Amino acid sequence: MNALDPWKLELGGTTLIEASAGTGKTHTLTTLYVRMLVERDLLPREILVVTYTEAAMAELRERVRQRIQEVIAAGEEGAKEGKEGSEVDPRLRALALEARRSAERRGGTDPLRRALREFDEAAIFTIHGFCQRTLKEHAFESGTAFDAELVPSSESLDRTLAHDLWARILEGEALPFLEWLRSGAGRRWQFEPEPLRRTLLSILGADEEMPVLPGSPPETDVPELDRRTKAVEASWERWVRSWHARGEIVKGKLLGKNDLNKSKYKNPSVWLSWIERWAEAISTAESLATVHALALPKWWEKLTPEGLESGTRKKGVVLEDEFFERCGEVLETIAALEEMRGRRALALRRRFVDEARKEARKRREERHLLYFDDLLCELRGALRPPEGDRLAEVLRGRYRFALIDEFQDTDPVQYEIFRRVWHEPDETAAGHGGLILIGDPKQAIYSFRGADVFTYLSARRDAGGRVHGLKTNWRSDAGLVRAVNALFGRVRQPFGLEGIGFDPVEARAGAEVGWSVPGRSGAGLRVLMAEREVVGAHLGQTVGKSCPLRFGRTDLMDAFARDVADLLDSGAEIDGRPIVPSDIAVLGRRNSELQRARRALEDMGIPCVDRGDADVFESREAWELASLLRAFLRPGDPALLRSALATAAHGVDASGFAEWTDASPALLALSERFAEYARIWSESGFGRAFEAWRRAEGVTERLLRFEDGERRLTNWLHLAELLRQIESER
Template identity: 25%
Template sequence: MVSGSPEQGASPVQAGDAPARTFTDEQRAAIDARTGSQLLSANAGSGKTAVMVERFVEAVLRDDVGVNAILALTFTEKAAGELRERLRRRLLELGEGQRALETDGAWVGTIHGFCARVLRAEPIAAGLDPRFTVLDEATAQRVAAQAWETALEGWAAAHGEPALALAGAYGIGLEPLVRDTHAALRSAGQTVPRLPEPSPAAGRPDCGTLSRARTLAAEALAGARSGVRVDRARAVLAACEELLRDRSPGGSVPTPEALEAAGLGGGSGALAGEECTAYREAFESYAQACTDFHARPALTLLDDLLRRFDAAYAAGKRRRGSLDFADLELFTRDLFARSPARRARWSERFAMLMVDEFQDTNRVQLDILEALERDNLFAVGDELQSIYGFRHADVTIFRERRATLAAERIRRLTANFRSREPVLDVLNGVFAPVFGERFSPLRAGRRDGREPGPAVELLLTDARGWEEREAELGLTEVADQPWRRAEARRLAERIAEVLEGGRRAGEVVVLVRSTASLRLFEQALEERGVPTYVLGGRGYWSHEQVRDGLAYLSALANPLDELALLGALASPFCGAGSDALITMAQAGRRSGAGLWSALQGIRSGTGVEHLDPDESARLAAFAGLLASERERAERESPEILLERAVRATGYDLAILARADGDRRMANLRKLMRLAREYDAAEGRDLRGFIAYATGQDLSEAREGEAPLEAEDLDAVRLMTIHRAKGLEFPVVAVADLGRQGGSGRSPLLVSRDGRVGLRLATLGGGGRVE
């Protein structure tokens, strides 16, 4: 695998005419360490997959371990497929045809795939219907969305005004708050997620300690000379005395807003002295107690909403006879925990366990692995590549295993075979000061010659001085700061120069921190005429062709929806010009019957004055199509309705004639596929699909563009850093580095030990209860 590395060792497993495999000393040591549990800390691009493949093969051929006696788990289905294929090829190279065939049924896959195999083998013991299915992510999201509506409706009816007030305070953030907390608690191991009961300390605050501290501070200041700071401190202590005067045991508890408005925490901190310090600490403690007291009702309401959502979601899955990914893990963990005999039987099945991306596991997955482990777990990962915290991965699992294993069982891969030495030198210089002792310098495993020009360029955009109109690029929904649009344009200009210099567009990738930035850079590149291909992200539902298709379906379902009807008329489904649309809209308003009535009048021949004859013909044809299709709309799937409209109107020809037409049309085809999948899961329901798609759009659900010969498409790729993990490109642009860290942390946080922190919206963001 390694060419020209100074530290190499040949693979001891070779057939007569098999190509020689060479490994670095670090890689060879990891391959040979097949006794006892091991931890391999592998830097990016260090050849860890090659190590896993060779370790698997040598265990089979040298240690006489059966192909089906090795459990190899990876993070994604794609990675599992690649690992299986590399195992098969390597065994074929070595003349082991029979064993290569056995890899088709080998225990190589994702943790979810493994759990599904276990549960299908033991459905009765696990308490499951043997015919259970596994929900894909899109279907699980639909079931969860329906469960949310059911839960919210029942919760609001049960609690009345307090529930409505809380829902109003959190707004559209209430749904992700509850659903994210539900997912986090399940990943932490809760089968039926619950928020913790408020602690006894969260009862009615006792102001006695604060009152005594205030008195002592006031006495300490009594003899001080007047001045700005002393007078300010005295005023604060006097205000505190006034606040506490009416705090009888059964009296009202001040809100955090009232305490903040009174400024009772200030003033004394500017003065030295034990008494003032004691007052400040007593005030902070009292303020937190008041916050906790006022947060308790909200926590109780949220807990009930969480329970209702969990029950509705579980009921939705039961109706389908299905499990989601979290269910697979929880049922498997519980199966092993309930029956030591079954756990032992499954554990003894595997002579070797190998887990990739160990830094991205969660606690439930760890429970499963530990149930199977017999001092035979080979865990591979890198704590600095732990980037899936938003999916509830827990990097402390990696650190804990490293801390518990003996030093001789911890191995490292430090050589990087993806990047050239000048690139790695820059990365080492940047990140070594940031990570300190945790950072392992990246060492070049390649010895290729230097290319002309710098290996790393830094494009700087001054954040000051960009006062252009916000809407010029149509990007106000994506970025508020004009300098970010300037940065996108500057990067697009540089990429265009790179392409003019001979690079293909497909050799370039743009990486961003967040999916919200993808559209910003995509539009800037398109302005420069650079072909683009967005992988993942939330931009799919905002693409013009997707909106065209939804507008047509919405107009079909309800032609009195004038926004949808105007969208369909303006799209290539009809192709009406803006003048014709304005004329029609005005005619509809004058008659009082609306746009649909005006369109029907054009079809019937009564017409609309001042319309161009060609426009009238186009509008009449579209009105006829809409009227005839409405008769079939309830009987046929949205996919068929869209397909027929595309053919009847020549929509595809109009789109394919545009720049990047293939990709644009592929996005509409993907909408048809999503409609087919919705029909298969939910039944034929035009309005239901429109509601689902509209909800996905409003919630900015992650949905990537349609794949269009993705591997061979000559276009600049745009993706998040998460999506790019493990990929290689000759030219990599890491954009968006000036963007500040996320402030989008959930108002409700779950700690590792099961505690919950709540930021209460009604308290101006200052409330928290644990």
């Protein structure tokens, strides 16, 4: 891979730029943009820039505008007398000079100033925005309805569709199969409307060409399925008769003295109680079809002749009885039936996919609806040859270059659109427009974001020798850069996929460690190791391949908090000033981990603010607010009033409750105040009542006395605002 200098990159053809975090991806993109304005004499509306979120689009638009202004300013600085030795980037100055010369040759406007004047027309879009505009402006070429309504989410249509198809597909299926599918072992196939929508429709989206396995529904031998179904019912009948005849004998054998391995047969009395209930239910059922709703538990096999033999101690006597043979017969006939039922369930799911694709398109067209995913697929279809040749030519003429930001998040549908219009082989690239893809290949492995790593690899093949990389990290300290290089450079495939490797980067010049910790190494990465032997000794048990969860949730979190406390107390400095808690960020994979980390830090007296995406309704303040609301609604109930007093907002601890007896003047006064808050709530809304309570009871001042007082107060205010919004919507 070639190291990239954005000032020297040849503009044309398909180019892939691989940019790790902090290596100046946006700076590179804006540099290429201003070069295109000047060197190719293009207008902002002739350069397509695509990114993937509204926020990223807004930021990118502003960064491009600032870059144009920066080049213009560099030219003006360079033109001033005595400024030749200034710190203005000479490359910016040279580009500004070239822009002025271009304007003089043409007798027109400087392309940079012209671009700034016409920047409102800049073609900077999200991928969906680009597709929507193209389909709307080229309705004839794309075949899109002129009055199609764009709807952000297809969830409501998908729910209705899933329910309708579920009922239609199951119509005519045999009752025993339906019992098995809905209540028995067939539940694992999740053939219910909502799971079908969630696990199939939401994943497939509008892409009707996404491959689905199996390629066609597996065939089902219906007569054989019926025969095996009857065999299962017959085996259950014999099993019930055997239990009624020999149940007491079986109990004696299992519960009495025997040679069974007690570690495998710890509590057979529980099994026997289940058997009693099943035998009673089957014998009194109106139809044997109910047996298909039974899912055999794991312990069932231990009651078969084979299971009893393997569960008997060496040289022991194996228990034998007709009932155990009937258990084995039930297991055997069900196993034979399960295989066929599985094929049938798979066939139904495959049929669901086929019919859902046809029916979804039909319903969208009837209602003239377009969803975001439809935009992509509709444009892809409109661009395919031979009918799409004209539209591809029009787009290629309108947008000479396409710059795709965050390309690692691209899926096959999106890349097919870009490739169809702007990809050109190297031998024809000179003098033409082109396609520039910028992204981080390491992030292409995150499929939950919609990324497709194989799409990225396909684009790399298309780029051929025009794959470049940004080699300088402008964001991180040198120590951290070296540590990350050492960590990921140890193995050949650190990301588990051929073609996605790790290319080390260098820290920017002068990016030395800006912090120091007395008595600690200056390494950029510090790892807390939990040795298995030490953990075992600490817990008083043998530790296997992984530590127990409770150790990670408690002891490791405590160790982490102590390490942070030691750092804060060590005299460590950042750029000459002491390290404070706000300099430290804690990242976790789950909200539950962040909550435990926060508790561990608070126990050490370290203030912290939770910036995760945990639901505020799961917070401590939500429970306290519920107590407060109950007291508002029933201000005459002393118990509810004391519950409200126990919240941090009122701050009465256990020792203080002695003063708040049912007849105490203080509690009676509080009851009157809460009755007034309830009246305000009833007449003026919850928001006014909450504010009246907060001011009158001194809640803000009381909460801010806690070390995490800002977070507590924020949660209270957030919850109150949410309740106020809900109230206003009703």
